[in-house]
Amino acid sequence: VVHVPDNDLFVLKSVVTLVIPFVADSESRSSYAIAVRSTDALGQHVDANLTLAVTPRLDPPSLPVLSANLIADGAVGPVVVGRLNASSVRPVARFAWSLNDDSAMFTLAPNATATEPWLVFGGTADYEQQSVYDVAVHVTDSVSGVSSSVAQLRIAINVTSSLSLTPSTIVDGTEAGAVVGTLSTRLTGARPPFTYALLSAAATGGVGGDDNALFAINGSLLRLLVAADYYTRSAYEIAVRSTDVDGLQLDARLSVRVAPPPTSGTSGTTSSGTTSTGTSSSGTTSTGSSGSGTTGSTSSGTTSTGSTSSGTTGTSSSGTSSTGTSGSTGGSSTGVNTGSSTGSGSTG
Numbered sequence: 610v611v612h613v614p615d616n617d618l619f620v621l622k623s624v625v626t627l628v629i630p631f632v633a634d635s636e637s638r639s640s641y642a643i644a645v646r647s648t649d650a651l652g653q654h655v656d657a658n659l660t661l662a663v664t665p666r667l668d669p670p671s672l673p674v675l676s677a678n679l680i681a682d683g684a685v686g687p688v689v690v691g692r693l694n695a696s697s698v699r700p701v702a703r704f705a706w707s708l709n710d711d712s713a714m715f716t717l718a719p720n721a722t723a724t725e726p727w728l729v730f731g732g733t734a735d736y737e738q739q740s741v742y743d744v745a746v747h748v749t750d751s752v753s754g755v756s757s758s759v760a761q762l763r764i765a766i767n768v769t770s771s772l773s774l775t776p777s778t779i780v781d782g783t784e785a786g787a788v789v790g791t792l793s794t795r796l797t798g799a800r801p802p803f804t805y806a807l808l809s810a811a812a813t814g815g816v817g818g819d820d821n822a823l824f825a826i827n828g829s830l831l832r833l834l835v836a837a838d839y840y841t842r843s844a845y846e847i848a849v850r851s852t853d854v855d856g857l858q859l860d861a862r863l864s865v866r867v868a869p870p871p872t873s874g875t876s877g878t879t880s881s882g883t884t885s886t887g888t889s890s891s892g893t894t895s896t897g898s899s900g901s902g903t904t905g906s907t908s909s910g911t912t913s914t915g916s917t918s919s920g921t922t923g924t925s926s927s928g929t930s931s932t933g934t935s936g937s938t939g940g941s942s943t944g945v946n947t948g949s950s951t952g953s954g955s956t957g
Contacts, residue, residue, distance in 0.1 A: 615641045635665040636703065636752055665753045670704060671696040673746045673760040675728060679767040679797065686714070686731035690764055693717070694725050695748045695757060703752060709745035709759070722751075728762075736766040741800050765798040772796075772851050772861035774831060781839035781870040789824070789831045789865055792849060799853035805829060808848040808860060818848030818862070831865075839867045 620628045627645075641661040648654035677691035695704060706721045717726040728744070742764040749756040774790045794803045805828075807821040824847055825832045831847075845865040852858045 615643050633663045635663040639663050666698055667753050667755050668698045669755045670702065670748045670750055670757040672758050673706075673748050673762075675746075675762050678762065678764050680730055680734045680764060682734055682736045682766050682768045684730075684734040686729070686733065687716075688730045688734075689718075690715075690728045690730050692725050692727055693746065693748075697750060703750070705749045705751050707747055707749070710742075712739075712742055714742060715744055715764075728764075730764065734766050736768045736795065739766070740768075741765050741798060763798065767797050768795045770796045770859055772849060772859050772863075774849075774863050774865070777864060778866045778868055779833065779837050780868050781837060783833060783837040783867075785834055785836050787833055789833050792826070792829045792831060792851070794851040794853075794859060796851070796853065796857060796859050799857045799859075800855055801853060803829070803851045803853055806850050806852075808850050818846070820845040820865075821847050824865075833865075837867045839869045843867050843869075 620630055640663060642658065643661065644656065644658050646654050646656045673693050673695045675691045675693055680688055680690060693706060696702070697704075702724065704722070704724055706717055706723075706726055708715060708717065708721075712732070714730055714732040716729050716731060717723070718729050720726065728746075730742075744762045744764060745759050746762055747757050747759045772792070772794050774792055776790045779787070779789055792803075792805050794801075805826050807824065807826060808818050809821065823833065823835050823845060825834055826849070844867065846862065847865065848860065848862050850858055850860045
């Protein structure tokens, strides 16, 4: 029999069993040729050349996985998200990757035939515009042509999680049923819209939620069920749970504060002098101001005003007699005028 090189790769364990002591790989070797001799008890034999074919396994690759799935809020592409990976039952895997991305924001690098390609985001990450992206990925065994199941990968915009109330302060006297503020949520991996519910203190470990009975939530609006009175209660503590459409939840304890009522102010004008009012015989009033006393005198209904620092005389200009009475600090003065003469008043 002619020696066949592949004979060295095989072992006869018994008269009926041929064993291969290596891993068959259809990609590296699709067939083997061996020569076999069968000999009976009388020494007669028969030879045969045999071909052993390696049939590719039709097992699909494993479900693709992604090493990371977060993108920083505000990041501008291209941004590497993570590395895709799948496994195969064959020793050497050759894959072809495929994306189903409705947003058209993702690509594979360096290419779709890399064994473990990078998933790359090419847009601008804005949590307020879109908080998550869903990307469908599957991988095909390039030799067998068998594809994996489709992996639904969620790529999330990474933000600091928060559940907030805006505004969170009400004025004194706010009526029952009034809206306090609007609830909003930022949660990495969450998909809006969010639903909100008040939690009991027991649900939050006994901390917060003591005043939940005084509030109600309608949609994302928090309402006060009692009238606000700053002097009775200046702050309330509530506990709220936010839940996205996929059931992802975030709990928070929130404070509602009551602003004090405005204080009323007084105003006035201060004068360093003393004001006194004199009454004339014709009904016309004269007014004088001074640092220490004032005398006013009038004639024929005409008002004149005189000012002194220490007893200055007021003078009228006609022949009609009039008497003016003034009040000053510490006493009064009277002036009388007849004809064209001058009347004077002194300060007492």
